[in-house]
Amino acid sequence: MRALTQDSYGLDALAVRDVPEPLPAKGQVLVRVNAAGVNPYDWHFAAGQPMIARPMMGGLGGPRPQVRGADLSGVVAAVGPGVTAFAPGDEVFGFGAAGTFAERAVANATRIAHRPVDLTHIEAAALPMAAVTALQFLRAAGLTAGQRVMITGAGGGIGHFAVQIAAAWGAHVTGVCSTRNVAMVRELGASDVIDYTREDVTAGEPRFDVVFTNAGRYPLRALGRVVVPGGLVLTNDGSKAGLFGSMPDLLAAPLVSRFRPYRAMSVSASENAEDLAALARMVDGGVLLPIVSATYPLDRAVEAIRQVAGAGHARGKLVVTLS
Known part of the structure; x- marks a missing residue:
């Protein structure tokens, strides 16, 4: 499958490459990614900034996982052992476990929720983080x-x-x-x-x-x-x-x-399905709407990351599309 990966820190190290498709472990699902939101978080990992945080980003040599991206919206392709809340074919959004700027991504079942029915995958991918x-x-x-x-x-x-x-x-x-x-x-x-x-x-x-x-x-x-x-x-x-x-x-x-x-x-935000579901209810209730100002195909995902680098001035959200 194709994914945006890097072997070392720095935006110039980012490139779309063919990598093995991940397999869902216990408590995980495999998602066919339709869209993935772009966040300053992605820039921090790609650039290795701040430098003092590099040991927590995977090490001094380069970030881990090597695939960038945290948010996703897509369709469940397979479920791992112990997953009962989701089944193949379910449309979900939330947080990936090992990079989401990819055609397939794994996600913990406790960090995704069913996609709001009134949102497209592009809009839903803008929500999570x-x-x-x-x-x-x-x-x-x-x-x-x-x-x-x-x-x-x-x-x-x-x-x-x-x-x-x-x-x-x-x-x-x-x-x-x-x-x-x-x-x-x-x-x-x-x-x-x-x-x-x-x-x-x-x-x-x-x-x-x-x-x-x-x-x-x-x-x-x-x-x-x-x-x-x-x-x-x-x-x-x-x-x-x-x-x-x-x-x-x-x-x-x-x-x-x-x-x-x-x-x-300040608050250290946590990834959880309960808050994703709460946001979905707000969307369904007509009080929350993601504003997506631009979309980028996977081959141009680096451009999107540059848009949110540092102080950034992106309007609303940017989203990478994969299908």
Whole structure:
């Protein structure tokens, strides 16, 4: 089968090659991949950034698994021992276990769910990592109806899902994005939209109960100026490269906030079928819709990864198509 693989770190090492088809182990299924979402996560593994994380990415010599991609949507081709929740022919979406930019991919049965009936495979492939991250961050914040939340990077992958989820929960959402995404973010449910190219979002009196910041555009101290006393800053930033990347900022945020009138925290998102099913219900209920701005065939998947590298400026989600 064809897959996007690499033997060493660096985007130039990525290439589509023929590799053996994987076999589902106990508790796994084999999925015929129709589409695979693209995430900054894929860039981190491909580039080996931050460098301090390379031992956890598979080693100093190159990433493991060698096939890139984490999200998928497709059709179950076979099931491994012990799998009862899925059968061949089922249409599923979720997280792959060993790379998804491939014609076939294995996935743990506990990390996939049935595809929402109202979504195409391309749209469903855009959901897993970004939408689960948005859901888990907002849940950790204890967001409730009537609270005022500001979401930066509101036109991007995680951000555009966070806007919709927060609005569905009854929050008053202020989305922060570039000029080209203002109309989209408003249509997704934001009550107010700030164009960061024209207005300083960190100016003014404290007015937000929660700030959910993506991509590290604003320092914590600046965001703290617009958070009410006792409010919360959710920090999520995978934009930096180098030896440590964004890790020092994320680790320092809770410590710094001890000396401020607000709290700061990050969340380590987890892959699970329960949250995927919750997202599917939101889709079926008409309150969540993935925005896919571009699709790429497997032969051009590297272009998609470059689009989400570092600070990235992809609108909504990018998806790699395989059929």
